Amino acid sequence: MKRVFFAVWIGMCLGCTSAQINSALSEVNKVAGSQQQALTTAEVGDGLKEALIKGISNGSDLASQLDGYFKNPEIKIPFPPEVKKVEDKLRQVGLGNEVDKFVLTLNRGAEDAAKEAKPIFITAIKSMTIEDAWGILRGQPDAATQYLKRTTTAQLKEKFKPVIQNSLNKVNATKYYGDIVTQYNKIPFTDDVNPNLDDYATDRAIEGLFTMIAKEEKNIRQDPVARTTELLKKVFGAQQP
Structure with missing residues (x-):
């Protein structure tokens, strides 16, 4: 019976405004009577926000652990690929240890910054509308994460960049990177490079957090124990067959 009521409700709400959804809720509740209590718009919105906050909390906690980035192949931040020639050349001339040291500190910076990411992401969630929430509930296993990524990335980058800058400085990643670039630029017959480390680290750190959040969201959707x-x-049980 629960499946029938939920299917009817979803069909009525596709493309609806908030007011129309409330009207549809009223009708479904009348039909459901005492056998099934339909979800309210507030429950859907609150449930999705709670799921996102849970995913963000778990994801950022995992990422911010020691080796949370560095030993996780899904989110490990490599040497900037747009200057891969720098890494290759330095390894050729026996400076591979310097490259490895830099990559380690780059990921340590991301791990440190991830500790500060949680409140930034949570603040961004609060702007979610009920229409957004319904679209997410009916969406793909990572629909909530994709919504957050689509609507908040620019704002998050602006707020997160100073955090990652501070973290990179704290673990000397910026210094090591400067040393590496300086050494590379001294090698004869090479073109000077000076890519923006802060932008690269910020983008990759945020991408890593979204990856972890998406995994947590999928887990909540698929595993009743995770709810x-x-x-x-x-909210999520109403979707189960």
Whole structure:
């Protein structure tokens, strides 16, 4: 019975405004009666926000651990690929250890910055509308993450960049990178390079966080055990066959 009511409700709400969704909710509740309590618009919105916050919290906690980036092949930040020739050339002339040291500190900076990411992401979630929430609930396993990525990346980059800059400085990644570039530019017959490390590290650190958040969101959608509150159980359980 629960599947029938939920299917009817979804069909009525496709493309609806918030007011129309409320009207549809009223009709479905009348039909459901005492056998099934339909979700309210507030529950859908709150449930999706709670799921996102849970995913962000778990994802950023995992990323911010020691080796959270460095030993996770899904999000490890490599030497900037647009200057791969720098890495290759330095390894050829026996400076591979310097490259490895830099990559380690680059990921340490991201791990440190991830600790500060949680409140930035959570603040961004609060602008989600009920229409957004319904689209996410009916969407792909990473629909909430993609929504957050699509609507907040520019704002997050602006706020997160000073955090990553501070973290890179704290672990000496910026210094090591400057030393590497300086040494490379001294090699005869090479073109000077000076790519922006802060922009690169910021972009890759945020991408890594989104990757971890997407995994947590998928887990909440698919695994009932991961729904640790009654609201999550109700919102996501309503979609189960």
